[in-house]
Amino acid sequence: MVVGLVETAVPAAKSTVSSAVKKPTTLSSDPIINVARGDPTIYEPYWKKMGDRCKVVIAGDEFMSYFYNAMNLCWFLLPELDNAIRTLHRVVGNAMVDDDKFIVVGNGSTQLFHALLYALSSPDMPEPINVVAAAPFYSVSIQLQPLQSYPEETKFLRSELYKWAGDANCYDRDEPYIEVVTSPNNPDGSIRGTVENREGGKAIHDVAYYWPQYAPITSKADHDAMLFTFSKATGHAGTRIGWAIVKDKVIAAKMVKFIEVSSIGVSREAQLRAAKVLGFIADDCRNPDVKGENFFEYGRRLMSERWGKLREVGMKSNGVFSLPKYPRDYCKFTGEYTDSNPAFAWLKSKEGLNCENLLRDESKIISRGGPSFGVDSTYTRVSMLSRDVEFELLLERLAAVKGTVNGN
Amino acid sequence: MVVGLVETAVPAAKSTVSSAVKKPTTLSSDPIINVARGDPTIYEPYWKKMGDRCKVVIAGDEFMSYFYNAMNLCWFLLPELDNAIRTLHRVVGNAMVDDDKFIVVGNGSTQLFHALLYALSSPDMPEPINVVAAAPFYSVSIQLQPLQSYPEETKFLRSELYKWAGDANCYDRDEPYIEVVTSPNNPDGSIRGTVENREGGKAIHDVAYYWPQYAPITSKADHDAMLFTFSKATGHAGTRIGWAIVKDKVIAAKMVKFIEVSSIGVSREAQLRAAKVLGFIADDCRNPDVKGENFFEYGRRLMSERWGKLREVGMKSNGVFSLPKYPRDYCKFTGEYTDSNPAFAWLKSKEGLNCENLLRDESKIISRGGPSFGVDSTYTRVSMLSRDVEFELLLERLAAVKGTVNGN
Structure with a gap:
């Protein structure tokens, strides 16, 4: 290996x-x-070149409590990160982040993908909901074994809430479904929309690569549930921070519950760092006097x-x-x-x-x-x-x- | 609320x-x-009193990669944290951490509990494995609703791999089971062992409170799978760091896989901070010249x-x-x-x-x-x-x- x-x-x-x-x-x-x-x-x-401008310093007595964002639905989201995420999306113009949208932070967008599967499915349904994606679809190799991919993640815990149902292009069942749409797509870079558009169909939009270095920003993405990740936006993969932008309050609340039960929130240190770096980029992009490239x-x-x-x-x-x-x-x-x-x-x-x-x-x-x-x-x-x-x-x-x- | x-x-x-x-x-x-x-x-x-002695500083270009602990089974465990955990347990004498034991880090011990359920169950079994705990058993209130507890966590994703089977004192089925043992116990502080001791039975030992401020340290805990958490050891709940000490390599590897699929590892920033604080405590405990209390x-x-x-x-x-x-x-x-x-x-x-x-x-x-x-x-x-x-x-x-x- x-x-x-x-x-x-x-x-x-x-x-x-x-x-x-x-x-x-x-x-x-x-x-x-x-x-x-x-x-x-x-x-x-x-x-490396940015040096101390993106340095974070954390004292021994900071972030002791589980709780710190009292008035927010996502009670474990650091307010500085909420603010930096919204500001950067406004500066770049790649996603709608009106004040009525909910931001849910996760341990990478991977955890948020699981949270969305949970939020969009229901224990009251007689059968697990079908999860589909148009081929070629997302698949990440960790340790050379194909441990991660939409099929793998969906099947992993053998949940009775949802099940992997294959290529969206071939999906013809008259049953509830969730379509996972990655755009720009991983692996092939194509710009995509949903393949299935039936009434009652649900979608997860993975827009991790919708940033100016990868694709032209043609409009503000404005889907019901969108996933972004710090790792692809800025390269900080070790920090494990992702965020979802969600329209529906009930869905956002179910995602928050999932992350509570999975990990009681998200490391404050990682959130602080993401806030610092995203805020730094936004400031640089807005400043016409910045030396060199943003x-x-x-x-x-x-x-x-x-x-x-x-x-x-x-x-x-x-x-x-x-x-x-x-x-x-x-x-x-x-x-x-x-x-x-x-x-x-x-x-x-x-x-x-x-x-x-x-x-x-x-x-x-x-x-x-x-x-x-x-x-x-x-x-x-x-x-x-x-x-x-x-x-x-x-x-x-x-x-x-x-x-x-x-x-x- | x-x-x-x-x-x-x-x-x-x-x-x-x-x-x-x-x-x-x-x-x-x-x-x-x-x-x-x-x-x-x-x-x-x-x-607060320790001030700068426990400060961490992270530069903008640190921890960019997903990968960083090449030779370790738990490839996302920061070597400094591995070292600090083992050192502190040796100093305190509350757990066996011989070199042949595996340390798996998680986003809080909550994620590790889920990882252990996954690791101790099997998709090849005809029925989900029973999970039991002797009452009174662990239950944490987050946002006043009883979102977290062993029954809740076990039922949450409706997994076909395991199912909650109630009070271990009343368990009488002749089926495979996992017993969750918390000692000192949450909520009642009692020192406990397994209630069920049948052949083939498995156990998860939650020893989060087995530290000198809560209980006398009478011997080194030495169970197959033990869970600790930074939050209860030192009070840093916002950091979301837990660790498992595991004897069996196959179980540890399955836990690592679970954490890969759930969140692709654990935030490096949080691990660095935990390493700093745990290392600091260990140093203080070993130093007879330390001023004031450790x-x-x-x-x-x-x-x-x-x-x-x-x-x-x-x-x-x-x-x-x-x-x-x-x-x-x-x-x-x-x-x-x-x-x-x-x-x-x-x-x-x-x-x-x-x-x-x-x-x-x-x-x-x-x-x-x-x-x-x-x-x-x-x-x-x-x-x-x-x-x-x-x-x-x-x-x-x-x-x-x-x-x-x-x-x-």
Whole structure:
């Protein structure tokens, strides 16, 4: 099992995740590159440069109580974080955050996804509610085993409240359902709406990647229940903070109850840090005198450069693999027409080839194949958010793929 | 709904949790005192006094990655926290933490309880496994509604993996079971072992209160799966850090998987802070030159003083209510015979009286009645961990209870 950045050995039956930046290696030194997961370490240099401006200091006697947001429905939400979230969405223009919307904070958007499944289902229904998503759908590799994905998360506790019911495109039962919509989509970066639109249908909108570095901001997202996460917005994956923007008070209250019973709220320290960083970005974006790029300008430039390089490699691959094309669109945040630069590249190999195996066997690149996302094995997903050293090595390797080895 | 410290108004249908220290009030000003929950704010003055010695500083570019403990089974456990937990248990002598034991960190011990239920059950079993606990059993009031308790937590997601099966004393089915043992017990402070001891039976040992300020440390706890929590050990409830000490590698690995799928790990900021505070206490306890009391000496003195005052009030109550008696025992940590000073007082009123209603109607004290813990209504639970101002008011009120009003 290998989940390090660039591993030269493969310890058996042991978790070997690692975030250390190792010495750059070349193709000839034969290391494994793992880009199956979306660890957003790409933004580290930016935050290093910001230095003390985003530092948080917490004294020994702070945050002792369970309780601290007396008048809020989400009683464990730090008011500073509530404020920073709303301010940043207003500055970026990517989500409606009117005062009548409820913000629910969670231990990452993962916990909020579970909370929403709970809130949208009901113990009074005779059958578990069906959960669907249009393929290809979200799937995250942690420790190389496909532990996380919408199917996995839905099935995990064998709840009688809800059950995974597969690809939304194939769903034809006349039963209640929840559709999970990820837009921009993970893995393929497409902009999506619901596939099912029947009366009484419910939806969870995962808009984790709807930020200017990944996609043009064309309008304010305004769905019943939307999920965002600190990790994809700014790169702070270790902080475990996500937030939901919810229209209906009853749904928001059920989510709060879920998080109470699961973990009695969310670490105050993590919330304080998220508030600091999100507030910092919002201030920078609003300040015309800021020196250098703001966070989103930086992120968009970086992602755009990476996508340019990857497309170049793709074009030279003689059709061994290809990449999706995205329409340019007018981004209201930047005030110009911009490209989509998704957090993942969704590679498709020539027919008859297994793309995941191809990359693994020819180039020691660990990616995550189509079947994990509900589609065929000519597809595979590669993270675009790794550190520079790893990304450059990835390009070097991909450029050398010939499409001759293929353990199907 | 009232969950503030001392509330003078009762807003309708709204969560009104509050941690603010309000101006001391007297009986005549007619406020409600809520001691139904166990918010451990008693320790705030100690940590205030420690000032910068327990401060943590986190730079903007720290903890960006999901991954950081490469060689550990619990890949999201901060090595500093692992080290601080083991060191403190060795110093206090309250739990076996040999190197072959696994530490799993969670978003509070609540998440770890769920993780253990998952780890000890199996999708391959024909029926959900029975979960039992000897009454009176754990039950925590959050927002006054009994959202959390072992029965609630077990039933919450309607999992097909496990089901709540009631009081362990009455359990007579010849089926697999998990017994939850809390010792010292919440609510009644008793020292406990398993009630069921059949072959193949499994147990979860919640030892959250097995620290010198609450009970004599008579031996190192050494059960298969033990749960501790930062909130009860040091009073840092807002940090949401718990840990499990687990013997079996397979069980620990299943718990890690549960926490991955639930929340992709545990906030790094919270872990860093817990490591700092636990490490600080351990250092102080080991240093014979430390000025003043170490944390446990301070906590034990405070709890002992509070229990002394409460017993005095109880004795003067003419039998309207009584308190449990605990045997003195030799505490290996302090090196002397010490009393139990539980985090909750388990009040019993005269037969025929409903103790929770009695306190509410005569004295505007909100407590948590026996039925929430699986026993009769002559019992009620009162937190001993509130701030000084609230505790003094509680004593004043209890002293005035006559046992004449009682809405049964």
